Amino acid sequence: MLKKCLVILFAVSLVFSVSLAYAAKVTIRFDPWAYRPGVPPQNLKMMNVIVEEYEKLHPDVKIELVGTGAYGGQDYVTWIQTRLLTKDAPEVFWLNFDQGWELYNRGWFTDWTPYLGKPNPYVPGNKRWADIFYPYTFKEVRAPDGKIYDIAADAVGTTIVYNKDIFKRVGVGVPTTWGKFMDTLAKIKASGIIPFGNTTFAPCCPGYHWVIQRIQGGLIPKDLVQQLDIDKSGRVDMRELSKAVVEGVFRADLPFFKESWRLMKEFSKFWPPGFTGQLDLRQLFLTEKIAMYHAGSWDIPVIRDDPNRKFAWGTMYYPVITKQDSPLGQNKLIIEFGMWGGLQWYIPSYLPKEIKDIAADFCMYVSAPQNLERLILEYGGDIPNVKGVKAPEGLETIRNPKGVTDPLHGMVLFTSEFMDRYNREANNFITDKIPFDEFISRMQKLFEDTAKALIRDHPEWGIKLQ
Amino acid sequence: MLSQSNTKKSLLREVWKKKYAYLFMLPTIILIGIFSYYPAFSAFYHSFFQWNGYTPGVYIGWENYKTMVQDPVLIKSISNMIILLIWGGILAVTMPLFTAEMIFWLKSKKTGDIFRFLFVAPVVIPSVVGWLVWRFFYDPTIGLFNTILGWLGLPPQTWLGDPNIALYCLMFLGFPWVNGVSMLIYLAGLQNIPSEIFDSVIVDGANRFTRFFKIDVPLIMGQIKLLIILAVIGSIQGFTLQLIMTNGGPGYATMVPALWMYLNGVAFQKMGYACAIGVSLFIVIFLLTYINTKYIRSGTEYEGS
Numbered sequence: 001m002l003k004k005c006l007v008i009l010f011a012v013s014l015v016f017s018v019s020l021a022y023a024a025k026v027t028i029r030f031d032p033w034a035y036r037p038g039v040p041p042q043n044l045k046m047m048n049v050i051v052e053e054y055e056k057l058h059p060d061v062k063i064e065l066v067g068t069g070a071y072g073g074q075d076y077v078t079w080i081q082t083r084l085l086t087k088d089a090p091e092v093f094w095l096n097f098d099q100g101w102e103l104y105n106r107g108w109f110t111d112w113t114p115y116l117g118k119p120n121p122y123v124p125g126n127k128r129w130a131d132i133f134y135p136y137t138f139k140e141v142r143a144p145d146g147k148i149y150d151i152a153a154d155a156v157g158t159t160i161v162y163n164k165d166i167f168k169r170v171g172v173g174v175p176t177t178w179g180k181f182m183d184t185l186a187k188i189k190a191s192g193i194i195p196f197g198n199t200t201f202a203p204c205c206p207g208y209h210w211v212i213q214r215i216q217g218g219l220i221p222k223d224l225v226q227q228l229d230i231d232k233s234g235r236v237d238m239r240e241l242s243k244a245v246v247e248g249v250f251r252a253d254l255p256f257f258k259e260s261w262r263l264m265k266e267f268s269k270f271w272p273p274g275f276t277g278q279l280d281l282r283q284l285f286l287t288e289k290i291a292m293y294h295a296g297s298w299d300i301p302v303i304r305d306d307p308n309r310k311f312a313w314g315t316m317y318y319p320v321i322t323k324q325d326s327p328l329g330q331n332k333l334i335i336e337f338g339m340w341g342g343l344q345w346y347i348p349s350y351l352p353k354e355i356k357d358i359a360a361d362f363c364m365y366v367s368a369p370q371n372l373e374r375l376i377l378e379y380g381g382d383i384p385n386v387k388g389v390k391a392p393e394g395l396e397t398i399r400n401p402k403g404v405t406d407p408l409h410g411m412v413l414f415t416s417e418f419m420d421r422y423n424r425e426a427n428n429f430i431t432d433k434i435p436f437d438e439f440i441s442r443m444q445k446l447f448e449d450t451a452k453a454l455i456r457d458h459p460e461w462g463i464k465l466q
Numbered sequence: 467m468l469s470q471s472n473t474k475k476s477l478l479r480e481v482w483k484k485k486y487a488y489l490f491m492l493p494t495i496i497l498i499g500i501f502s503y504y505p506a507f508s509a510f511y512h513s514f515f516q517w518n519g520y521t522p523g524v525y526i527g528w529e530n531y532k533t534m535v536q537d538p539v540l541i542k543s544i545s546n547m548i549i550l551l552i553w554g555g556i557l558a559v560t561m562p563l564f565t566a567e568m569i570f571w572l573k574s575k576k577t578g579d580i581f582r583f584l585f586v587a588p589v590v591i592p593s594v595v596g597w598l599v600w601r602f603f604y605d606p607t608i609g610l611f612n613t614i615l616g617w618l619g620l621p622p623q624t625w626l627g628d629p630n631i632a633l634y635c636l637m638f639l640g641f642p643w644v645n646g647v648s649m650l651i652y653l654a655g656l657q658n659i660p661s662e663i664f665d666s667v668i669v670d671g672a673n674r675f676t677r678f679f680k681i682d683v684p685l686i687m688g689q690i691k692l693l694i695i696l697a698v699i700g701s702i703q704g705f706t707l708q709l710i711m712t713n714g715g716p717g718y719a720t721m722v723p724a725l726w727m728y729l730n731g732v733a734f735q736k737m738g739y740a741c742a743i744g745v746s747l748f749i750v751i752f753l754l755t756y757i758n759t760k761y762i763r764s765g766t767e768y769e770g771s
Contacts, residue, residue: 078732085520102735106521194607200715274606274627276716289607417734428717433629 025060028359029090031067034298034342034382035375041302046378054365061358066090084108089348091359096340097141097150101238102415105458109149110347115360116148122368129364136234137385140339144239145460153367154341154382157398158210161285161303162292164312166193170291174316178218178263178325185270188291195270197281197293200423208264208426209409209419210294210336215263217334217406218321219256224249225407235407238414238454239461245451246465252443259328261429261439263321268430276427292316298381300394315397334406337399341382343367343375418450506748509741519737530742540743543714543721546633550722551701553637558697559690561643566652567678582653586646597710600639601626626712629719636707636720648693655686691758698754702747723747 030051037048051063067090077099083089100109116130116138123132130138133153141150167173170191175181188195200208228236228244236244244250251257272279272290281293286306295303295315303313318336321329345363347356365371373389376382380392383399391399425446429439455463481488513530517523534540565585572578588596603610604625612622625635659682667677683690705725708714714721714729723743731740 081520272607273622274624276629277604277606277624277627277632277712278601279605279607284607287608415734417736420729420733424715424717427629427715431629431716433717 025062026355026358027062027064028092028355028362029064029066030092030359030362031090031094032065032342033067033094033344035379036065036067041305042379044378046375050366050371050375053371054362057365058358058361061362063362067094084348087348087350091351091355092345092347092363094342094344095150095346096344097143097152098238099416100141100149100346101143104143104145104147104149105460108349110349110351110356111147111149112151112347112360113148115364116151120364120368121361122365122371129367132367132369132386134385134387137339139233140235142233144237144458149346150339151345151363151367152339152341152385153343153345153363153372154376154384155337155399156297156340156382157335157337157395158294158296159315159336159395159397160292160318161295161299161313161315163285163288164314166288166291166311174314175319176317178319178321178329181319182266185267189270194272194284194290195292196267197279197284197290198268198271199275199277199279199281200427208423211267212260212264212426213336213406213409214318214334215267215321216256216260216408217404218318218330218332219260219263219326219328220330220406220408221256221328222330224254224256229407235405235409239458239463241408241414242451242454242461243463245447246455246463250447252440252447256328257443258436258440259326261426261436263326264426265430276431296381297383297395297398301380301392304380304394315394317397332404334404335398337383337405338409339385341385342379343372343382414450415454418446421446509744512738513741513745515738515741517738517741518735519731520735523738526738530739531746533739534742534746539718539721540723540726542718543723543726546720547702547722549633550637551698554697554701555694557643557645558648558693562645562648562693563652563686563690565644566649566656567682569649570653570656582650585644585649589646594706594710597639597707601711604635627716629716632712632716632719636711639707639711651689651693652686655689656682659685695755695758698758699751702751702754 032047035044035047037044037046047065051065054063055061077095080089080093080095081103083093095103103109117128120126120129120132123129126132137152137155138148141152142148162174166188170188170193172184172187175184185195198208198211225236227249228240230240230243231237241250268275272284281290282295282299282302284290285293285295286303286309288311300315303309318334320331320333322331323329343366347359351359366375367386369386369388372384372386376384376389377392380394383391383395422443425434425439425442428434429436434442452465455461455465512523514525514527515523516526516529569578569581569585572581602608606612606622606624606627609625611625615622623631626632663681663685664677667681672680703724705722705728708720708722708725709728712720714725724747727740727743727747730736730743
């Protein structure tokens with residue numbers, strides 16, 4: 001009897017496990033990054049809704065939302081590299097495109113190009129997935145080897161947010177040129193208020209490169225940009241900058257570079273005390289300690305929805321540098337807008353093709369305008385890169401077709417070591433620890449060291465070191 | 467020769483006799499080997515490579531060590547480390563010892579217990595929390611210290627944002643610098659001194675200072691040595707304070723070698739160079755610990771004739 005029972009039990013468990021194996025779903029781990037549901041203060045929900053809808057359409061697929069929750073920064077980059085090395089990264093993971101540039105030659109990422117040439121089944125009438133995106137998206141994220149490892153479904157930008165009540169009290173309007181901007185800052189300072197928030201050690205992002213890139217973008221001569229931007233993508237990537245540095249085309253002692261730091265130092269008189277330390281600028285702005293600051297687009301919904309804010313606020317363009325402000329002024333409206341949003345997707349190269357196809361299919365679903373718009377509008381801090389998707393309110397001064405982005409992107413597209421040293425040397429100069437000439441010579445050495453190291457690491461660029 | 471061979475045999479015999487004990491210890495030995503010794507040897511090995519930590523490295527001989535000698539940031543960070551090392555050493559043998567002495571000589575045991583609890587209780591709070599509170603104290607716009615300076619009619623300071631004083635601000639952090647665990651170690655040392663010695667000191671008419679320097683300090687020299695070693699190791703290896711409070715800045719004003727090692731290894735992906743810095747720090751710690759144990763003698767150690 002016991003023997004019979006055991007045989008039956010064995011047979012039942014065998015049938016059960018086989019049927020379970022057949023019924024098993026394919027799991028795609030997806031990192032929703034800033035769109036992660038349930039994270040305060042916004043407590044977003046939409047990503048869960050999109051996932052549920054997709055799973056209904058594809059009962060054999062399970063989408064699992066994963067990630068570290070550590071928004072950006074070195075800890076995340078270390079985490080994802082370790083996961084990639086152990087072949088345990090999410091099937092769709094987040095990474096800034098420039099961080100991807102530092103790693104692409106390790107062969108960890110899938111080139112999206114074949115998928116971009118296929119139709120997106122969730123967009124009626126679409127023949128090539130790539131067609132639903134604005135063309136600038138691919139210009140910007142394309143790696144120096146010409147491949148696209150990153151699908152950037154949205155973008156971020158920075159702008160100046162200002163306290164309208166303080167402006168009214170002091171009796172100043174929104175300045176449009178650099179000279180008027182300096183006058184406005186001086187008047188606000190005279191009234192006893194810190195005019196402008198900037199810091200080099202912000203919890204999120206270093207402040208210097210945001211400011212200096214606006215200034216450099218307003219000063220860099222057009223013919224130099226044409227000389228540097230070999231592939232005419234509109235921005236100078238690490239390969240182009242390295243080449244220009246070793247060939248002596250780009251130097252720290254170029255007049256526009258030196259002038260940018262002269263203006264920067266003049267500007268620093270209006271920054272908060274201790275700007276070289278760590279400051280929470282958004283908090284200082286919300287508590288009316290500073291009249292304005294250089295905010296990221298992701299700050300906008302937080303400022304807008306802050307229940308304790310007691311003042312009116314607005315956003316403004318960075319003032320234009322005219323010839324009257326500086327002999328090198330290019331009279332250009334510089335906007336800061338780039339592919340660093342919360343919806344950037346990479347697929348590990350080691351995955352089997354069937355899994356890659358499913359992961360790509362889910363990304364196609366999320367990027368379809370009817371789905372992306374719901375995500376973008378709920379979050380409110382990013383700008384869509386898909387045509388026909390509405391941008392959230394309050395981000396008008398970040399994306400303006402009449403504005404141009406700084407082709408150098410404040411050098412942020414070089415390497416993370418370069419950025420770290422760049423900011424520290426800038427600190428040394430602005431706090432008078434080193435004289436101007438010493439600063440320029442250190443910058444030149446930094447450019448040369450970085451360019452040479454990059455060229456040595458990337459023999460495929462075909463740039464020869466003399 | 468015969469005697470050496472006999473000793474070897476008897477050692478092996480002893481090991482064989484206690485084979486089960488060694489067998490039980492084996493998992494621990496293996497785990498220590500994998501997680502403690504292997505990374506250390508790996509760091510030494512990779513210090514001779516140009517290595518990003520993820521892909522195979524390229525052998526470059528002593529190049530990383532040569533780079534270290536010419537690295538101005540590392541040199542600057544060493545001078546910061548020496549200042550912090552001296553300060554850490556001074557703090558290890560002053561404030562906790564002073565506090566332990568005061569508690570030890572309290573007449574009421576109950577009051578002593580209360581003070582001991584009050585000094586040790588903050589140990590349960592993660593140090594990061596304390597540092598974040600101190601960062602608020604130092605905040606130049608809304609911080610406590612500038613508010614106090616304002617009340618006194620003194621000009622505000624930028625504290626951690628000022629490259630000239632940022633390092634001293636980090637040193638001041640944690641005032642009055644009474645480490646609860648160190649204080650307990652000293653207290654335990656004082657409680658171990660036989661009461662007859664104190665009685666004889668009283669009979670001899672020595673005052674408190676004489677007793678402190680001639681009796682207490684020599685007899686708790688073991689504890690002092692231990693805490694100096696721990697302070698040396700902490701000062702050389704530690705970088706979380708700098709990472710959280712200043713990221714080594716402004717500029718490189720508060721940079722220390724361990725933070726530079728971390729930045730090179732993790733942020734800049736120069737793991738080979740970071741390994742070379744790590745190996746050098748190990749050698750420095752080893753030498754300082756050796757000097758400490760060899761040349762600072764404990765009062766309870768006696769030489770045989």
